[in-house]
Amino acid sequence: MSLQLYVLRINEGREPSPFVWRARLALRHKGLDYERVPIGYGEKDRLGPSGQGLVPVLVDAGRWIHDSWAIACHLEDAWPDRPSLFGGEAGRGAALFVNRWADVEMLGALRLLLWPPTWDHIPIADQPYFKADRETKASMTLDAMREDADGKIARFRRTMEPARQTIQRQRFLGGERPGYADFAVLGGFLWARSISELRLIERDDPLHRWRADVLASVGDFPLGEPGHAL
Amino acid sequence: MSLQLYVLRINEGREPSPFVWRARLALRHKGLDYERVPIGYGEKDRLGPSGQGLVPVLVDAGRWIHDSWAIACHLEDAWPDRPSLFGGEAGRGAALFVNRWADVEMLGALRLLLWPPTWDHIPIADQPYFKADRETKASMTLDAMREDADGKIARFRRTMEPARQTIQRQRFLGGERPGYADFAVLGGFLWARSISELRLIERDDPLHRWRADVLASVGDFPLGEPGHAL
CATH class of the missing domain: 3.40.30.10 (Glutaredoxin)
Known part of the structure; x- marks a missing residue:
């Protein structure tokens, strides 16, 4: 290997x-x-x-x-003969947009929510570096980030609206087949699952169905244990 | 025809x-x-x-x-034999995401900027309907929308960041060929051009190059006259 x-x-x-x-x-x-x-x-x-x-x-x-x-x-x-991540060149091109949107908007909405609980779970020896780095990036202390989680979750849910509207018209973000556009977005949810019990989306959110479908598409994918319910 | x-x-x-x-x-x-x-x-x-x-x-x-x-x-x-708008099914799937992002985020950032100058240019007989409809949608008067145009333009430019990052890595939003993902976004710029002189993006913004390339791809496309410089 x-x-x-x-x-x-x-x-x-x-x-x-x-x-x-x-x-x-x-x-x-x-x-x-x-x-x-x-x-x-x-x-x-x-x-x-x-x-x-x-x-x-x-x-x-x-x-x-x-x-x-x-x-x-x-x-x-x-590995062009393995299942495609993009479904061709146009799919790759547009998946880049989804990827950048996830970087800027989705992760932008998540980082203040998730940096504090990430800090809770990293080795003590690494905590001072992580704290200094993230507090500089956010211009805010980790303690301040912990405030108003409900407001941050509400903002996150609004941020997800383009994805939500897309998967209300088709099964996955890149069409009827799962692919990298889905993985680019799912990555943020799996980060959250790994270090927090935050319920980022409700069960009646259309994204709940989408997320289950993407996970099902990769079979018994190891989500990492311990981790929290999605 | x-x-x-x-x-x-x-x-x-x-x-x-x-x-x-x-x-x-x-x-x-x-x-x-x-x-x-x-x-x-x-x-x-x-x-x-x-x-x-x-x-x-x-x-x-x-x-x-x-x-x-x-x-x-x-x-x-x-018309499958004419130049493709999507470049295949995966391209179509991901173009839907770009389309929805443009609806929610891009047009969401533009509407308060562009509804007042749109009102300026519609027939007098239609102005009362337009004013009532848009003021209800925005929970704000047209006059209030006209305030702080600079702040709204700054917000619009930030909103465009996922598109900007995408076309810094590839020529068009859907890859190396122009297509509907580009048109979904360009539509907002052409609305602006038709009814205002707002400079939504600066010449040194990477989106300026992208916009010219998309327009060039459709040849001598009639932009509508009168209209303002892009």
């Missing part, structure tokens, strides 16, 4: 990166086995050959690939 | 509906000729056979089709 996926190691096997979840879902969709390589927050020099310090990093037979979108494109191009 | 497109008639041939612009761009991309049928705000009963009262409505050999997305799908399915 030649594939390795570098991820961050936190407590109890939890997985706090929506970008790592995207890569794991893409690998699963392609039916590819790989070795998961957890590294600590203080061991990012181990990602050196990728030329940067962020997970996920995929190593394919000595080639280092970073950035979850680049990893998805590599998997699609290197 | 059997295609007719029902649109709203306002002053001087201006075209204030982003949804009509989408349909016009899609027809142009397909290379289809059609008759434009302008109706007044008070003549919506002429759309009766479509079962609703909103433009655009396409009539294709006696069949009435409403909703700009449905019109695009009809054109794609009825």
Whole structure:
């Protein structure tokens, strides 16, 4: 086996990166086995050959690939005979838009909700770095982020409206088949599941049906334990 | 010729509906000729056979089709040998997401900016209806909407970030070829052009290059005169 996926190691096997979840879902969709390589927050020099310090990093037979979108494109191009992540070039092009929307809008709405409980679950030795980094990015303390969770959840639900309207007209975000557009969005939900008990969407939200369908499409995908009900 | 497109008639041939612009761009991309049928705000009963009262409505050999997305799908399915609007089923699926994002987020950010100057350009007889309808939808008077245009433009530019990031990695929103994802977004800009001199994006915004490329792809597309510089 030649594939390795570098991820961050936190407590109890939890997985706090929506970008790592995207890569794991893409690998699963392609039916590819790989070795998961957890590294600590203080061991990012181990990602050196990728030329940067962020997970996920995929190593394919000595080639280092970073950035979850680049990893998805590599998997699609290197295994064209496996189930497609994009359904062709136009599907790939428009999936990039969904991916960027998820980065900017969805994760933008989630980060103030999820950074505090992520901090709760990372190793004590890594907490000072995480706290300083995230508080700088948000211009706000972790304690301040914990306030008004209900308002933040309401904002998140409004942010999801383009996705909600899309899956009310078709089964998945990219049409009738599951693919990377779905995984790009599901990654945020799996981050939440891994470190919090927040109910981001209600059972009667059309996105609840969509989320179950995407998870079903990847079979008995390991969601990471412990984790909370979706 | 059997295609007719029902649109709203306002002053001087201006075209204030982003949804009509989408349909016009899609027809142009397909290379289809059609008759434009302008109706007044008070003549919506002429759309009766479509079962609703909103433009655009396409009539294709006696069949009435409403909703700009449905019109695009009809054109794609009825003229499969003409240049594709979606580039296949996965492209169509993901283009629906871009379309919904444009409806909710982009047009949501534009409407308070553009409803007042639209009102300035519609026939006097239609102004009371338009004013009452839009003020109810916005819970705000047209005069109040005119305030803080700079703040609204700044918000609009932030809203466009997922599109901006996408076309920094590929030429068009759906990949390397222009298509309906682009038209769904361009429609908002052409609405703005038709009734205002607002500079929605600066020349150094990457979206400026994208917009010129989309317009170039449809050749000497009639932008409607009078209209303002994009």
